[in-house]
Amino acid sequence: MNQTDFSQRDRDDPIAYKREAFELPSDTIYFDGNSLGALPKQVAQAVDETTRMQWGSDLIKSWNQHDWINLPTTVGAKIARLIGAHDDEVICCDSISVNLFKVICAAISEVGNDQRRVILSTHDNFPTDLYMVQGVESFLGQQRCELKLVEEAELINAIDKNTVAVLATEVNFRTGRRLDLQQLSQAAHGQGALIVADLAHSAGVMPIHLTEWQVDYAVGCTYKYLNAGPGAPAFVYVNQRHHASLKQPLQGWFGHTNPFAFEPKYQAAKGIQKMLVGTPPVLSMQAVNAALDCFDDVPMEQVRTKSMQLTQAFQQQMTAHSWSPDFELISPPHAEQRGSQLSYAHPKAYEICQALIERGVIADFRAPNYIRFGFAPLYNQFQEIERAIVILDDIMTTQTYLDPRWQTRLTVT
Ligand SMILES: *Cc1c(COP(=O)(O)O)cnc(C)c1O
Numbered sequence: 001m002n003q004t005d006f007s008q009r010d011r012d013d014p015i016a017y018k019r020e021a022f023e024l025p026s027d028t029i030y031f032d033g034n035s036l037g038a039l040p041k042q043v044a045q046a047v048d049e050t051t052r053m054q055w056g057s058d059l060i061k062s063w064n065q066h067d068w069i070n071l072p073t074t075v076g077a078k079i080a081r082l083i084g085a086h087d088d089e090v091i092c093c094d095s096i097s098v099n100l101f102k103v104i105c106a107a108i109s110e111v112g113n114d115q116r117r118v119i120l121s122t123h124d125n126f127p128t129d130l131y132m133v134q135g136v137e138s139f140l141g142q143q144r145c146e147l148k149l150v151e152e153a154e155l156i157n158a159i160d161k162n163t164v165a166v167l168a169t170e171v172n173f174r175t176g177r178r179l180d181l182q183q184l185s186q187a188a189h190g191q192g193a194l195i196v197a198d199l200a201h202s203a204g205v206m207p208i209h210l211t212e213w214q215v216d217y218a219v220g221c222t223y224k225y226l227n228a229g230p231g232a233p234a235f236v237y238v239n240q241r242h243h244a245s246l247k248q249p250l251q252g253w254f255g256h257t258n259p260f261a262f263e264p265k266y267q268a269a270k271g272i273q274k275m276l277v278g279t280p281p282v283l284s285m286q287a288v289n290a291a292l293d294c295f296d297d298v299p300m301e302q303v304r305t306k307s308m309q310l311t312q313a314f315q316q317q318m319t320a321h322s323w324s325p326d327f328e329l330i331s332p333p334h335a336e337q338r339g340s341q342l343s344y345a346h347p348k349a350y351e352i353c354q355a356l357i358e359r360g361v362i363a364d365f366r367a368p369n370y371i372r373f374g375f376a377p378l379y380n381q382f383q384e385i386e387r388a389i390v391i392l393d394d395i396m397t398t399q400t401y402l403d404p405r406w407q408t409r410l411t412v413t
Helices: 003-012 016-021 041-065 068-082 096-111 127-140 152-158 181-190 271-275 282-295 300-317 349-358 382-398
Strands: 090-092 118-122 146-150 163-169 194-198 217-220 235-238 341-345 364-366 370-374
Touching (some): 003 382, 068 090, 068 271, 090 271, 096 127, 096 163, 096 217, 096 235, 118 127, 127 146, 127 163, 163 181, 181 194, 300 341, 300 382, 349 364, 349 370
Parallel strands (some): 118 146, 118 163, 163 194, 194 217
Antiparallel strands (some): 090 235, 217 235, 341 370, 364 370
8 A cells, every 4th residue: 555545545534534623743643542542622621611710710609500510420421322321321430440349249239149159251351350350359258259260252151150240341452352242241141140341442432332232331431532531530331220229339428319418328319320429520520521522423333434444554554564574463353353453462562662652653562562553533544554654664674672771661651
């Protein structure tokens, strides 16, 4: 593929105009939107306005006047539309980790018993997902909660009468492999078990149909493909059929049926509201609110189509060089089987990643020896792929990645 092809593809791209909605430094090619999404211009504006015009001038009145109090539900409803859920099934709060604690406990209290105590997940799930279950396990004891880990390919067949819930991350953070949530959901229900889905690497980059797939619980973050900024609050989804019996142990005052009655006894609110714990982080929740508007006019199918085209184009460019055989693609070879990233194993992955960053191509490194390229269809361009490959080619052929500067590692990789 030559240069005209890439610029032609950008001209033909129906969502190319979306890039304008983002602040992006001109000397940077950003392939890390799967870790921290770029800044939407509207977010900077919304945070500024909330700070100065709302907090700064209306002070505490803002909770009512600017509807801060309902942000978790109104923002939750906006997220619901992106993940195929009903508006009242999603709420914005806390982090994925904290929300996992709530939903794992909710699942145990709903279907757990002496026999049924296993939370089934995969060895290479994101560590926090596993840590949170380990925490529940050590707190409740193994007679109530036991974490069992299997290989991804064996997950579906490992579900049995002892399973409380399958804890599945739709897109694997290392390899980018995509699991079939609908199939897992059916298999879990067939055994009387539930499914908890982690949408960290899928929300905002592909169509998701939680209600249609009958997923029981789900969690996801807003700072990756949803572009809401560092540490922005996460979301949690609970299927309507669990709302009446829903119970989770972090019984904070925001999950009370009437927080401002200040009653000494906890009485749970109705439905998804029960997932709330404490005061929402208004500044970053306004950031989530504004960031979601970027998706208003783009169908998720179109986002997915471009995402697959981007990974295919990059994958193809990675095969055309003398150094290509040293990069082992650890993502599935077909775009339909993966999310919006490509991961390559290389013995010098860390050093190559640092050399790329120095040249303005931002990818990330994941232990032990993977380099990850994430593609954000709302702002990445086909031409960026071509430019990045030229830079990578230079780094590989001149071997600048062997520079001793990159022998020591940074804290955040
Ligand atoms: C990014 C990510 C998380 C992050 O969890 P937080 O508690 O929000 O920091 C969790 N799970 C997966 C699969 C992730 O990719």
